[in-house]
Amino acid sequence: MNTDFLIIGQGVCGTFLSYYLQKEGRSVIVIDDAKPDSPSRVAAGIINPVTGRRLVTVWMVDEVLPYAWKAYSELGTDLSVQAISQKNIIDFFPNPFMRDGFLQKIETGDQYVHAYPEQNHFNKFFHFEFGCGEIRPVYTAHLDKIIPAWRSVLSNAGYLREEQFDISQLEIEPDKIHYKGITASKIIFCDGAASFDNPYFNQLPFAPNKGEALVAEIPGLPDHNIYKKSLLLVPLAEKDMFWIGASYVWNFDDASPTQAFRDNTENAMKNWLKVPFRIVEHRSALRPATLERRPFVGTHPLHPSVGILNGMGTKGCSLGPYFAKQLTDHLVYDLPIAKDADVKRFEKVLSRK
Ligand SMILES: Cc1cc2nc3c(=O)[nH]c(=O)nc-3n(C[C@H](O)[C@H](O)[C@H](O)COP(=O)(O)OP(=O)(O)OC[C@H]3O[C@@H](n4cnc5c(N)ncnc54)[C@H](O)[C@@H]3O)c2cc1C
Known part of the structure; x- marks a missing residue:
């Protein structure tokens, strides 16, 4: 079976990435094992403009806060579920x-x-x-509604494989990958904490x-x-x-x-x-937190057919949709990813053998 993108994980990141890529007319297959204790199934979904005891304004709040409202509202409309509410x-x-x-x-x-x-x-x-x-304003993203609803859409269309991804079965080439009968132009890891052990990305400074x-x-x-x-x-x-x-x-x-x-x-x-x-x-x-509290978004500097959308830490509900859109625009239109989030900032680390 051929597809444009093989996505590993359907938490908030894999959900929005597969949704946006499909909107751009790209084909996707999502593999997800539906772990009940994944953070996207445990989180409250709060999107808070300030953080900590000192009420510090969160990173990129002016872009991320209005974007979250728009992104969840659009996905909610497409899925006929209430995806976000304002609860101050x-x-x-x-x-x-x-x-x-x-x-x-x-x-x-x-x-x-x-x-x-x-x-x-x-x-x-x-x-x-x-x-x-x-x-x-403070928002609550209703991940408990969106993730199952989007999963049904993927499953009904035959784009979901509910199973454990086994990285030992992955073969990569510069312009494509093969995995258990699937050939895709890229594989994108949205697998949260599982990426800590991913041989392509385990050198990144994750801080679980x-x-x-x-x-x-x-x-x-x-x-x-x-x-x-x-x-x-x-x-x-x-x-x-x-x-x-x-x-x-x-x-x-x-x-x-x-x-x-x-x-x-x-x-x-x-x-x-x-x-x-x-x-x-x-x-x-x-x-899936990171030492410098910034996400990991983009393709591997040595393996262009392998990508990542991860490292959302405590802010997956707001940063997940925002960077899923940036990654989609990067993959489809070659648009840049924000420097602080682009995984290419770890080029040296990821190039070590
Ligand atoms: C208690 C708690 C409260 C939180 N509250 C908030 C909050 O209020 N607001 C907020 O913004 N963030 C919150 N967060 C953080 C937020 O939940 C995360 O940032 C976000 O869910 C990460 O999403 P993700 O898609 O990157 O990863 P995940 O949610 O981990 O999704 C990864 C998916 O990949 C699947 N997977 C992994 N490995 C494999 C494999 N080998 N094969 C197949 N499937 C696989 C998993 O089953 C899972 O479905 C909270 C986290 C916790 C723990």
Whole structure:
């Protein structure tokens, strides 16, 4: 079987890349083993314009934020699912220092950090002694809707192989690749943490990061906002269901859920919430993070038929669609990839034998 592109992985990156390439009239085959603990199946989907305790504006926010809204809305329309919603963050200050930092940020005229005038609005639901502010706009990408819906489209058209990709079966030539009866002009790896062991890309400075989250039923808690107080509480599509997370751990034994995270998070929830809740799920995954917190996008400097879209770290929901489009434009029209993201910046490292 011949195809233009063989794509490995159907997380957020593989989904958008295969979608864009098809829109450009290119044929694709996607191989994905549907690992339930892949980050795209564990994430809350938050697209937040600021990050960290200091509320630093995220990298490329002016391009990436509006692009995310457009990209998910278009894909959602094509798939007839709600792919994205705006749910601003109500940020409950955990202490006076954080409140002062937030207020100082407002005074600088920051376009995403705002006062929240109705300070008593959430008294019925939360304990909070130091007030709250608002971060907006903040979006939630509904990966739990898009990924299965796009998978059905691929599967119905015969473009999906639900199986484990075995790299020992891959043969590459400068202008094509062969894999188990498939010949493609390029193979593109969108396989998240699996790329840490990929012989073509394992020299890249990946920095795996473990994240855990809980899902809880919280009857009656309004679902118009994301709530934050050290933890994030994110409404899910199903009524009364909320995602709670996440941890951010550099040193870990394996990718499985830990009792310590569950106990600490449950205790924090008891201290924060005034209403009852019930934990129904515990999720955990490895984020494909990178040492310099920038993605890896493009084709291998020595093997032009081998490409990568990876390294999205904590921001896959916003950076994934944006760089899937850049990579598509690069592959189809030879347009440049942003320097900070282009994997060619590691030409020397990737050229080592
Ligand atoms: C707890 C947690 C919370 C997060 N929250 C957010 C958030 O709110 N917002 C945000 O932007 N980001 C968030 N992230 C990060 C985000 O999830 C990732 O950046 C993103 O999902 C990475 O997507 P990806 O497509 O590159 O990789 P993945 O999601 O890992 O997808 C790779 C796919 O490839 C498949 N695959 C891998 N190897 C093979 C193989 N050999 N054969 C076949 N298939 C294979 C896997 O099954 C998977 O389907 C979070 C991550 C975690 C862990």
